[in-house]
Amino acid sequence: SAVSQDLLRALNQITTRGDDARSEGLKRCKEIADEILGVAAQNSNIYDEILALRNSQEDIEHSVIVGTVAVMFGLSLGFTDEQMLGDLTIAAIFHDIGLVRVKPEVMAKKEAAWSAGDRKEYELHVRNSSEILKESGTEFHPRVFRMVEEHHENYDGSGFPKGLKGAQIDETSQVLHLANLFDRLCVGKQTGAVLSPAEAFDYIYDLAQDPGAVQELRPELVERVFQFMQSEKEAADQMRAKAGDRVEAAMKKI
Numbered sequence: 529s530a531v532s533q534d535l536l537r538a539l540n541q542i543t544t545r546g547d548d549a550r551s552e553g554l555k556r557c558k559e560i561a562d563e564i565l566g567v568a569a570q571n572s573n574i575y576d577e578i579l580a581l582r583n584s585q586e587d588i589e590h591s592v593i594v595g596t597v598a599v600m601f602g603l604s605l606g607f608t609d610e611q612m613l614g615d616l617t618i619a620a621i622f623h624d625i626g627l628v629r630v631k632p633e634v635m636a637k638k639e640a641a642w643s644a645g646d647r648k649e650y651e652l653h654v655r656n657s658s659e660i661l662k663e664s665g666t667e668f669h670p671r672v673f674r675m676v677e678e679h680h681e682n683y684d685g686s687g688f689p690k691g692l693k694g695a696q697i698d699e700t701s702q703v704l705h706l707a708n709l710f711d712r713l714c715v716g717k718q719t720g721a722v723l724s725p726a727e728a729f730d731y732i733y734d735l736a737q738d739p740g741a742v743q744e745l746r747p748e749l750v751e752r753v754f755q756f757m758q759s760e761k762e763a764a765d766q767m768r769a770k771a772g773d774r775v776e777a778a779m780k781k782i
Contacts, residue, residue: 532589535560535621539591542664543628554666561617564592568599569613573767575760582714582725590711595620598707604756605703605749611669616700618668619675623704626656640720651688654680671700679704684743694746702749706732709744729757 538560541553568577578597581588595617602613627635630653634646642650657676661668678692678701685693712718713728723731735741736750 531560531563532592535589535592539625543625543660550664551666554664557621558618560592561595561614561621564595564621565599565610565614565617568596568617569603573760573764574600574604575757576764578757579725582711582728590715591621591624593711594623594704594707597710598704601703601706601753602700604753604760605699612671612700615669615672616675616704619672619679619700619704620707622657622661622672623676623679623708624653624657625660626653626658629653629656629660638720639717651680654689671698674698675701675704677701679708681705682742682744683746686742687744699746699749702745706745706750706753729754 535557538553538556541549542557578600581593581596598616598620599613602616607613607616631649634642634649637646639650654677658673661673661676675698677689678697681687681690681692681697681701683694683697683702685691709718709732710725710728713723713731714725716722719731732745732750733754736743736745736747
């Protein structure tokens with residue numbers, strides 16, 4: 529929660545203050561990205577940590593959750609390049625910064641109540657996010673811009689802003705998309721119903737297996753992530769069961 533508040537202050541500096549404040553805000557965002565990367569990379573059971581993070585009653589900023597979960601999903605896919613994982617975290621932190629340029633009256637509405645015009649206005653946030661980063665004058669790896677610009681592109685070509693399809697979308701962009709979708713489901717923005725982390729996992733997996741559904745994500749990527757998550761869940765369940773057995777045995781000796 530403290531990191532989330534710190535991030536919100538840094539993002540506010542970038543979008544509303546002068547050059548010095550913008551530079552300081554960007555510096556702090558990069559430091560926060562390193563903090564997120566460090567926390568995400570050291571967890572022993574990714575499935576348990578994601579559930580604990582999303583079940584937290586703390587007021588955790590969307591970008592902090594998406595950044596942490598994106599790194600965990602990347603690790604589950606076998607990503608080992610620390611610089612690339614760092615760029616994934618940076619892209620997650622900034623993926624929605626362009627919302628500050630979307631009309632306030634649109635953002636004040638629930639998504640279900642948006643008109644076609646409202647949705648078009650909302651979709652501009654992707655371009656806005658990339659433009660804000662470019663205007664900052666800070667040097668980012670090109671893949672950061674690509675991930676930001678592609679985080680709403682769907683695997684079947686139905687996404688925005690360019691309607692990219694299949695292999696036209698970078699795998700890291702799809703990982704960011706997956707993390708973003710997961711959190712949107714958990715807070716009720718995607719379907720209007722708030723889902724538990726486990727329900728969100730099931731929803732994404734079932735959608736990927738349904739040939740008649742909108743395919744936001746490459747099914748093979750979802751399959752790889754969720755096979756890993758299932759094995760992590762089984763490992764965590766076994767560990768909890770063994771711990772329970774030890775406690776029960778200890779109690780009998782008392």
